[in-house]
Amino acid sequence: MRNEMMTVAKNQEIAANTYELTLSGALVNxxxxxxxxxxxxxxxxxxxxxxxxxxxxxxxxxxxxxLVYKEMGEGTKRLARCRPGDLLxxxxxxxxxxxxxxxxxxxxxxxLIGGGxxxxxxYYAAYELAKRKVTFTVIxxxxxxxxxxxxxxxxxxxxxxxxxxxxxxxxxxxxxxIDALKTxxxxxxxxxxxxxxxxxxxxxxxxxxxxxxxxxxxxxxxxCGVGACLACVCExxxxxxxxxxxxxxPVFAFKEVLL
Ligand code: FES
Numbered sequence: 001m002r003n004e005m006m007t008v009a010k011n012q013e014i015a016a017n018t019y020e021l022t023l024s025g026a027l028v029n030x031x032x033x034x035x036x037x038x039x040x041x042x043x044x045x046x047x048x049x050x051x052x053x054x055x056x057x058x059x060x061x062x063x064x065x066x067l068v069y070k071e072m073g074e075g076t077k078r079l080a081r082c083r084p085g086d087l088l089x090x091x092x093x094x095x096x097x098x099x100x101x102x103x104x105x106x107x108x109x110x111x112l113i114g115g116g117x118x119x120x121x122x123y124y125a126a127y128e129l130a131k132r133k134v135t136f137t138v139i140x141x142x143x144x145x146x147x148x149x150x151x152x153x154x155x156x157x158x159x160x161x162x163x164x165x166x167x168x169x170x171x172x173x174x175x176x177x178i179d180a181l182k183t184x185x186x187x188x189x190x191x192x193x194x195x196x197x198x199x200x201x202x203x204x205x206x207x208x209x210x211x212x213x214x215x216x217x218x219x220x221x222x223x224c225g226v227g228a229c230l231a232c233v234c235e236x237x238x239x240x241x242x243x244x245x246x247x248x249x250p251v252f253a254f255k256e257v258l259l
Contacts, residue, residue, distance in 0.1 A: 002027045008086040009064055015149035017071045019080050024064045031058045033098025034124035035217045035251040039225040041089035042075040051075050052222040056120035068120040094225045097251040099192045101128035110136040111188035113177050115195025121217050125192050135159040139180050145171035178202045200259045207254035214254035220245045
């Protein structure tokens with residue numbers, strides 16, 4: 001983990017209020033797990049909390065990493081105004097667990113399910129699976145056509161089947177990723193997912209199927225990002241203890257945490 005001033009290489013809107021931020025710096029060399037995140041200080045210095053943003057891809061040759069974030073409040077509004085050459089104070093990579101992309105065998109089928117800004121860490125996972133020649137199905141859910149992003153990037157990966165769902169039916173199938181799942185009869189060996197809690201809860205049924213190993217990346221408001229403040233705790237599934245998403249996660253087996 002480093003605390004580094006990284007340089008903005010690119011920062012562009014790729015869907016409605018959704019930005020892709022490319023950063024360069026030595027910290028990129030430390031990124032190795034799909035699911036980990038960077039903790040970025042908001043420019044201006046007056047907003048205390050950093051913003052945790054998932055890593056979508058890494059380019060070790062260019063020395064860059066790419067993140068995707070949604071412009072939602074003052075902090076992300078200011079990030080959206082960053083221009084190439086600007087410097088951002090970045091702590092990371094944070095999180096100690098990633099999706100187990102090394103585990104699926106070539107004959108295994110992997111199902112990747114993402115919703116909204118839960119999509120970026122799945123792209124990182126999909127990229128790693130494709131490198132290992134593992135085939136996978138991606139189902140991505142968005143509110144509406146204007147919010148869809150990374151469809152082409154996923155389709156470009158070898159071994160992938162991509163299905164897009166929108167709540168209002170303005171693009172792809174109409175409904176949620178759960179609606180899409182109801183039309184499928186295949187049973188995945190692996191399930192990797194990230195998105196809104198409601199979606200993740202609904203996916204517990206899939207992850208509980210015999211023969212399926214399910215993993216979820218949790219996104220939460222963060223304080224310190226390094227396990228010191230308890231701002232990000234979640235209960236274990238048996239309600240016997242707690243896990244810190246920033247330190248024990250952000251990727252957990254479905255059966256480990258209470259969603
Ligand atoms: Fe402080 Fe997780 S954000 S413990």
